[in-house]
Amino acid sequence: MDFLLALGLLGGAFAAPAPCTPIDRGAFDMPLQWTPYGFATNTISVGTPAQSMDSFVDWTWIGQYVFTPRCHGDLSRTSECLQPDQMLFDQRESRTFVNQSHLYPDRHWNPNHFYFHDDLSIGFGSDMLRVGNTKSRVTLQMADMRFKLDSAYPFGGVYGLSPVFAGYDNASTQSPFYQTWRQGGYPEPITSFQYCYNSTFGNPVPDRSRCNDNDGLQTLGGLSPALTELGDTEAQEAILWYDNIFFPLVNDVDFEYDPPLYNYWATRVTKHLIGDEEQTLNKTYGGNPAAIWDHASYGRGLPMSVNSYHRLIHLTEAQPIILDEVDKPNNGNQSFASVDCSRVDSFPSVKFQFEGHDHVWEVIPQNYVDRISPANASEPVCVLNVRTLADGDFVIGNFGDTFAKDKVVLFDFEEMKVGLADMPGLN
Known part of the structure; x- marks a missing residue:
């Protein structure tokens, strides 16, 4: 996401015509x-x-x-x-x-x-x-x-x-x-995202055919095809909706703007675990920390705190690795660590709970470990694709591609809610 934006107009102001009636009314x-x-x-x-x-x-x-x-x-x-x-x-x-x-x-x-x-x-x-x-x-x-x-x-x-x-x-x-x-x-005022990009370590992710042979789909005006295939009742039962929150700290820790911007899709994080081991949440900033929903470059990598990342490194017996810029799995400021590719299936899932439901959402190890081929290595290496923000315990994180590989992410612009559903057919 490190790129764009600025101004540009022709001189002179003149009255704007009435809005054009859109020519298509379907999702x-x-x-x-x-x-x-x-x-x-x-x-x-x-x-x-x-x-x-x-x-x-x-x-x-x-x-x-x-x-x-x-x-x-x-x-x-x-x-x-x-x-x-x-x-x-x-x-x-x-x-x-x-x-x-x-x-x-x-x-x-x-x-x-x-x-x-x-x-x-x-x-x-x-x-x-x-x-x-x-x-x-x-x-x-x-x-x-x-x-x-x-x-x-x-x-x-x-x-x-x-x-x-x-x-x-x-x-x-x-x-x-x-x-x-x-x-x-x-x-409908709803947009839905489903991921069909790549599969790691043989774990199931949506086949590209489910995205019409594309890397992903962003459905505008309704539910994604993976959900509509279920039928109305089953699709609605599959989605859990969470209130969107205002989280001012985002402009200090994550997306830095002056003057500030605050209108992000965000939900409160109420629990964070590695396997069954609960990790500490930092509540000194006015309550539970936040998930910022972002599938662009800031959303690549598993969102974790510095402390929980260190715990994951310990549990997976990961070793420090120096990577060239082109080989890094995400654009975070943290260091990277390599793991034994043959042991990935034995690693713990990383889990999150969001305010509004007791359901715990998992990121399986096959989705948070990337297999890369550095130019200076004789064979592929496996790297923890983790992206940290702030210091210490969990305050804020960007929840994007790594979290969403086996899920559907929805936004409701009228009710101001974030929706999550497990991708049908992957369990």
């Missing part, structure tokens, strides 16, 4: 392909005529971001900021683009978790967004790069899926899914 199984940054989709276009906008799909971002030609505030200086092959949206080529600078002031963040300590600056405009067969007018975050990008990203935008908190009643802080649902573009 859409958005196909996802895995990239080193996380999951991306090639089913999005922007403007009229339509401009392809392959987009990074991000549960933790607040809108639809697009690269634009604007660089240092000038549409004619693109080459000073972007590589020639960078996919972008050129608002000058769309007859339906509307400048919204008169509605929403430009925004600037430094630091931020995209460019870290380089400026992140955005402005706002609206245009037609097509996702599959669904079309609606949405407010876009328009990039104005303030520095030179070293390379082109394999997408031209970010499709954000952050929740919309009460009081955020304007489109500048609303995800494109939420904006489209409010216009009637989707039958």
Whole structure:
């Protein structure tokens, strides 16, 4: 997720047309392909005529971001900021683009978790967004790069899926899914994720055929196919819903922004175990710690505290290993440890309980150990794919790919709830 965002608009403000009635009212199984940054989709276009906008799909971002030609505030200086092959949206080529600078002031963040300590600056405009067969007018975050990008990203935008908190009643802080649902573009305010990317150590994960031969699916407007196959009653019984919480510490420990952002999908963690051994939770920050739901690059790796990671290292007899950047299984700041590949089946599951239900969710060892092939090694090695945050006992963690490999993760934008279900057919 270490990449994007900034401003870009045409001068002059003019009245926005009425929202377009979406042309499709069914749920859409958005196909996802895995990239080193996380999951991306090639089913999005922007403007009229339509401009392809392959987009990074991000549960933790607040809108639809697009690269634009604007660089240092000038549409004619693109080459000073972007590589020639960078996919972008050129608002000058769309007859339906509307400048919204008169509605929403430009925004600037430094630091931020995209460019870290380089400026992140955005402005706002609206245009037609097509996702599959669904079309609606949405407010876009328009990039104005303030520095030179070293390379082109394999997408031209970010499709954000952050929740919309009460009081955020304007489109500048609303995800494109939420904006489209409010216009009637989707039958339900629910989006669902199912994973079909890779299998490790022979353990069952959803076959790619369950994701229509894609690495994953982000269903917009309803339940994922794995759940709808069960039938309505059984599907609803399979899902446990958890209240979304406001967790201000996220901006200090996890995603760093100035000015801060807080609207994340988050649930309280009430229990954390390794096998049957309960680990200590840090409750000094106003109550139980939080799970931040994030399947982008911050969500790669098993979320653990520093102390519980050390305990897992002890229990698995893991040994320190130095890895080149390209070989690291996730982008956390912790050190890494290798384990005996032949013993993975004997390792304990790591477990979590969330506020609202007694159910304990497991991450099996075959999902938290990665088999990698470092360039300086004669044979593959097995590494604990753990990502820690903060210090000491569990305070906060990013729950993403490693947690979700054998589960379905759902977000309800109307009820403000996070849903979890075991992937049918894997038990």
